[in-house]
Amino acid sequence: MRELTVDLGERSYPIYIGEGLLDSAAGYFTKHGISKKSTLMIVSDSHVAPLYLETLEQHLRGEGFRVTSAVVDAGESSKSLAVLEQLVAKALEAGLDRKSAVVALGGGVVGDLAGFLAASYMRGVQFIQIPTTILAHDSSVGGKVAVNHPLAKNIIGAFHQPEMVLYDLNTLQTLPIREVRAGLAEVVKHGLIWDESFVEWCVTNAGKLQALDADALGYALYKGCSVKAAVVSEDERENGLRAILNLGHTIGHALEAVAGYGELLHGEAISIGMIGSAKLGLRYGAPQSVYDVTKQSLQSCGLPTRLPAHLDTDAIMDAMSHDKKFKESKMVFVVPVAIGKVEIKSDVPVEWVREIVEELKQEA
Amino acid sequence: MRELTVDLGERSYPIYIGEGLLDSAAGYFTKHGISKKSTLMIVSDSHVAPLYLETLEQHLRGEGFRVTSAVVDAGESSKSLAVLEQLVAKALEAGLDRKSAVVALGGGVVGDLAGFLAASYMRGVQFIQIPTTILAHDSSVGGKVAVNHPLAKNIIGAFHQPEMVLYDLNTLQTLPIREVRAGLAEVVKHGLIWDESFVEWCVTNAGKLQALDADALGYALYKGCSVKAAVVSEDERENGLRAILNLGHTIGHALEAVAGYGELLHGEAISIGMIGSAKLGLRYGAPQSVYDVTKQSLQSCGLPTRLPAHLDTDAIMDAMSHDKKFKESKMVFVVPVAIGKVEIKSDVPVEWVREIVEELKQEA
Numbered sequence: 001m002r003e004l005t006v007d008l009g010e011r012s013y014p015i016y017i018g019e020g021l022l023d024s025a026a027g028y029f030t031k032h033g034i035s036k037k038s039t040l041m042i043v044s045d046s047h048v049a050p051l052y053l054e055t056l057e058q059h060l061r062g063e064g065f066r067v068t069s070a071v072v073d074a075g076e077s078s079k080s081l082a083v084l085e086q087l088v089a090k091a092l093e094a095g096l097d098r099k100s101a102v103v104a105l106g107g108g109v110v111g112d113l114a115g116f117l118a119a120s121y122m123r124g125v126q127f128i129q130i131p132t133t134i135l136a137h138d139s140s141v142g143g144k145v146a147v148n149h150p151l152a153k154n155i156i157g158a159f160h161q162p163e164m165v166l167y168d169l170n171t172l173q174t175l176p177i178r179e180v181r182a183g184l185a186e187v188v189k190h191g192l193i194w195d196e197s198f199v200e201w202c203v204t205n206a207g208k209l210q211a212l213d214a215d216a217l218g219y220a221l222y223k224g225c226s227v228k229a230a231v232v233s234e235d236e237r238e239n240g241l242r243a244i245l246n247l248g249h250t251i252g253h254a255l256e257a258v259a260g261y262g263e264l265l266h267g268e269a270i271s272i273g274m275i276g277s278a279k280l281g282l283r284y285g286a287p288q289s290v291y292d293v294t295k296q297s298l299q300s301c302g303l304p305t306r307l308p309a310h311l312d313t314d315a316i317m318d319a320m321s322h323d324k325k326f327k328e329s330k331m332v333f334v335v336p337v338a339i340g341k342v343e344i345k346s347d348v349p350v351e352w353v354r355e356i357v358e359e360l361k362q363e364a
Numbered sequence: 365m366r367e368l369t370v371d372l373g374e375r376s377y378p379i380y381i382g383e384g385l386l387d388s389a390a391g392y393f394t395k396h397g398i399s400k401k402s403t404l405m406i407v408s409d410s411h412v413a414p415l416y417l418e419t420l421e422q423h424l425r426g427e428g429f430r431v432t433s434a435v436v437d438a439g440e441s442s443k444s445l446a447v448l449e450q451l452v453a454k455a456l457e458a459g460l461d462r463k464s465a466v467v468a469l470g471g472g473v474v475g476d477l478a479g480f481l482a483a484s485y486m487r488g489v490q491f492i493q494i495p496t497t498i499l500a501h502d503s504s505v506g507g508k509v510a511v512n513h514p515l516a517k518n519i520i521g522a523f524h525q526p527e528m529v530l531y532d533l534n535t536l537q538t539l540p541i542r543e544v545r546a547g548l549a550e551v552v553k554h555g556l557i558w559d560e561s562f563v564e565w566c567v568t569n570a571g572k573l574q575a576l577d578a579d580a581l582g583y584a585l586y587k588g589c590s591v592k593a594a595v596v597s598e599d600e601r602e603n604g605l606r607a608i609l610n611l612g613h614t615i616g617h618a619l620e621a622v623a624g625y626g627e628l629l630h631g632e633a634i635s636i637g638m639i640g641s642a643k644l645g646l647r648y649g650a651p652q653s654v655y656d657v658t659k660q661s662l663q664s665c666g667l668p669t670r671l672p673a674h675l676d677t678d679a680i681m682d683a684m685s686h687d688k689k690f691k692e693s694k695m696v697f698v699v700p701v702a703i704g705k706v707e708i709k710s711d712v713p714v715e716w717v718r719e720i721v722e723e724l725k726q727e728a
Contacts, residue, residue, distance in 0.1 A: 089514075123523055151456045
């Protein structure tokens, strides 16, 4: 079992990573002050609930917790104010009070939704994250929770730190391989922005990771969470440093917006985006090896590096045009200067970005 | 001009109280770091906007601020997730970013709604309160913001402190007398829980207050805000002391729930509730003078002390039955032990409360 602390002063919390942690969840709940008098609510989705919800509920009830649960449809559409309102109704009917906890059992969508429920129900109750995807290692650190608005993603939210994160590696065994790889994109990203030796480790262990080797996965998640925790500890409210976590995300988000639903997973989109960032790095004078290693690390994890040619360049550029500097023909980008080191460039010519989008369609 | 500080560490903020402050709002905005580069949004309601919105917008624009505004229907029904979603759409369309501010121009409903918008838009932006009612002196201190759920009031919200509160006494001149009096109920309450000499001052100056004498109003709001600020400074997240602010509110909220919309204003309901609390005080051994002075202070401000006889006692009791101790035939009440001093009693027999509800119908 591995453990690390996200250091945020009085809002600090631990992340536990290991096999079979779900079976001893009650002990962790008690250790972190979750009440047995007030009802807690587990929020899960239609993919994860059939696998783990009943077992968790029975375990917690057997240990004396009062438990209710809510299952939302799997997928991004559940991150809405309408679903939040339904969850609040359920919480009220089940009698959740100010000493209750909300538990997220699932991936990033469930974590964001349940986290915003915890942040806003009665102006804030305790929150526990039980991530069941690799990708969720990213969203489980830092306390960013939110729902979407029809006009913008993650626009209504809060910073609400959990009491703890319980990462049971066994729950990752049921992930489809494509989601495993997409999740590894954020793992590799944490290496690329912060830790060259971890990037090398990812390349060496890419096979084990895709084979869901528990020890390799545990280490990768531990390292990925550690990098994110280090960044977030320095900049909880995203005033500066935290922006480096957006490596690959400017182009990545644009690709997600332009591609049809399901064509590109988030991790796949940011993988292509990170290749784009590496290409930008070359233009700013980074050595060729930065591009080469970036590409090698992503490809070794089975991630795409070429932008699907049928995605329209104008549409992609348009999806990036909310950048405040766009009117001045400039954009803000996180750009690698070495493996493990990035800089924020706030004067990237829009024309360069367009050229790179075109080049990405030719990428091998 | 009077000024006081709500002392909350790095979240401390000032309250400015004076005549004509709206005309110099821009100076205060600049002093408190409101950006002229990012668009700010004024939220107001259909009663207040026709009186002050255009003037404020033009003043701020004239001083170089980028301003957009949104007007919601006056009344409690605007405190909903649906209206929040509309405001977020408006904010996105106007290009509000993370350095933007939301300004509440109105009473408690606008403050709560705009405050939750500020708390949740992009996970939190700056917030400024410009209260235009006496009642809002209460909600403008302490950072509690929220919207309602069909099943419960104020259940979805946050603690989000404003950058400052700008109280322009001139905006109170247009208040209907009934709302003036209802607002004074919370002013008197702040005296009853904390400051005997201020209660005496209220009795002496009740005539001036109802005549909207600017100097008397300014002092009353200053004192009311000061008491609330002292309580909130000690207990920002409502873990203990802050509960004393609920004097009169247990019965008061029940009356609001049972009476038809508009029959009882919030201040009127808690006025009756405070008489009930004083009666409870007598049962716990408080001197008769506590009841007498409570009644005198409320009546001098033109507030009701008798519970309308047609309101059904069973329905009133039922509206209080969500109290966690209700099943054990007990309730939690804030009870005066002297003028300016209250205690929290967590073992009040439900039967006593029922008897007092009946007695309140006979009150002179």
